Amino acid sequence: MNAAPDSVTRLAVLASGNGSNLQAILRQIAAGALPATAAMVISDVHNARALQRADAAGVPSQVIAPGDFPDKHSWNEAIAAALESAGVDLIVLAGFMRILGQPVLARFAGRVLNVHPSLLPRYPGLKTYQRVLAAGDKEHGSSVHFVTEQLDGGPVIAQVVLPILGNDDALTLQGRVVGAEHWLYPLVIRWFVSGRIEMRGSRVWLDGRALGGPVRFAGSDPE
Numbered sequence: 001m002n003a004a005p006d007s008v009t010r011l012a013v014l015a016s017g018n019g020s021n022l023q024a025i026l027r028q029i030a031a032g033a034l035p036a037t038a039a040m041v042i043s044d045v046h047n048a049r050a051l052q053r054a055d056a057a058g059v060p061s062q063v064i065a066p067g068d069f070p071d072k073h074s075w076n077e078a079i080a081a082a083l084e085s086a087g088v089d090l091i092v093l094a095g096f097m098r099i100l101g102q103p104v105l106a107r108f109a110g111r112v113l114n115v116h117p118s119l120l121p122r123y124p125g126l127k128t129y130q131r132v133l134a135a136g137d138k139e140h141g142s143s144v145h146f147v148t149e150q151l152d153g154g155p156v157i158a159q160v161v162l163p164i165l166g167n168d169d170a171l172t173l174q175g176r177v178v179g180a181e182h183w184l185y186p187l188v189i190r191w192f193v194s195g196r197i198e199m200r201g202s203r204v205w206l207d208g209r210a211l212g213g214p215v216r217f218a219g220s221d222p223e
């Protein structure tokens with residue numbers, strides 16, 4: 001269930017690295033364009049740049065690093081406990097480089113989103129830019145999807161599709177894809193917090209209808 005319409009959705013953003021998507025989300029919240037509260041940022045990495053961004057925005061942050069726990073299960077339990085004590089409604093994975101397990105996913109079923117830099121189901125996993133260039137593909141992009149136990153395998157909500165240019169290398173392509181994620185991800189989060197999208201089984205429902213496939217955007221911010 002999404003949050004009741006009269007309450008503001010409380011987001012937790014989980015990030016392992018740079019946190020530019022976190023920043024884009026915080027910017028939209030601050031601008032009043034995303035009706036949500038950033039309740040907390042969690043990182044699995046002690047010195048992640050995302051933590052500095054959270055501090056600068058006055059968002060509480062916490063490091064929950066797997067190395068500080070005896071096993072994956074207790075690490076997952078610690079994350080679930082932190083999320084629950086902060087009253088989190090929606091988990092937003094933004095460059096979070098770990099796989100969440102049952103202790104979190106069972107408690108937050110249908111309430112975990114991820115952004116993945118490929119046109120899923122193509123190129124799940126790492127190094128998507130290198131792989132897409134090596135394959136000679138003509139287009140690349142990014143996908144926002146509901147998270148399930150299958151790595152990068154949950155139902156895809158929306159994608160941005162970008163042409164690959166003749167002189168692209170992994171860095172130039174990544175620059176354009178991540179730039180597009182900065183409007184795509186907040187847009188999909190807005191759909192969620194306003195109750196427009198929902199995961200039912202393995203399908204995405206948007207505005208009360210099952211999607212036949214992801215909503216696709218070509219290139220630039222539709223708004």
Ligand code: GRF
Nearest residue numbers: 018019020021095115116117
């Ligand atoms: C993004 O490109 C996202 O697709 C992937 O990790 C990257 C994170 O970038 N999952 P940032 O940390 O938000 O800058």
